[in-house]
Amino acid sequence: MSKQNTDQRIVVITGASSGIGRGAAIEIAARDMGVVVTYNARPEGADRTVEEIREAGGRAAALPLDFSRTETFPDFARALRDVLATEWGAGRLHALVNNAGFGGGRGFEEMTVDAFDDYYRVLLRGPYFLTQALLPLIEDGGAIVNTSSSSVRPGDTEPGFSGYAAMKGGLVIATRFLAKELSSRSIRVNAVSPGPTRTRLGDNAFERFPELIDGLAAKTAFGRIGEPADVGKVIAFLVSDDSAWITGEDIQASGGYSL
Known part of the structure; x- marks a missing residue:
């Protein structure tokens, strides 16, 4: 990968300090695209993602972003414009990957209005309005992956x-409708739906409760839970030209979970 390629396509990946976001960033960079990774609470994780990409010969930068605070999205868009200009000499994005989020695990009887609103702000409202805020930067023929x-x-x-699941289901429906609305600019909009994957979701549940893994793996056709790279490769495919004839779809990347 050339560090001098000023025509390099650039992809923004939210929540890339660990897990699927990091896996996607590394896989996308390996396909000779530049990446801007975002983080909220873990800047050191984003720095590690950037460092790993640069050590492999790629180009990457990191920016802070709180997915729950839509009022900050205009400032984020301006900061992103500055990074595109200074790091790549560019003014456009090729793709946006709306990945930031947090896990489930709150029963209905224990659900509160505040907790429900937290899900809504981060898992549905955040990706919806970040896409709106960054749409002027996304090139015609680009891609959005939720x-x-x-x-x-x-x-x-x-x-x-x-x-x-209600918010994630809403995001899948929004994906299909946005694919229609943005088709006039040939922007593809797709979703990827991971099954159980080794990430930090649920307050790093798999590390704290490793006994959960065997039961989940037993429900997966391939007999294991997913790794971030498994899903990252699917996301990298969806932002690449190899998926140019796919839009409005929800691609399940779960290793045959619950078949």
Whole structure:
């Protein structure tokens, strides 16, 4: 990968300090695209993502972003313009990956209005309005990828995920409608729905409760839970020209979970 390529396509990936966001950033950079990764609470994680990409010969930068605060999105767009200009000498994005979020695990009887609103602000309102804020920067023929969840599919109905899955389901529906609305600019809009994946969601649940892994792996056709790179490769495909004839779809990347 050339560090002097000023015509390099650039992709913004939210929530890329760990997990699927980091996996997607690394896979996208490996396909000779520049990446801007965002972080909220873990700047050191974003720095590690950027460092890993640069060590492999890629180009990357990091910016702070709180997905729950839509009022900050205009300032983020301005900061992004500055990074595009200074790091790449560019004024446009090729793609946006709306990945930032947090996990489910709150039962219906324990759900509060504030907790429900937290899901809404981060999992549905955030990606919807960040896409709107960055749309003027996205080039015609570009791509938008929204990270949803296998929990929106029949067969993956677990207690404690009604609020989480409702927002992820809303994001899948929004994906389909935005694909139609943005087709006049040939911008593709797709969702990817991971199954159980080794990430920090649920307050790093897999590390704190490793006994959960075997049960989830047993429900997966391939007998294991997903790794961030498994989903990252699918996201990299969806922002690449290899998926130029795909839009309005929700791609399940779960290794056959709950088949």
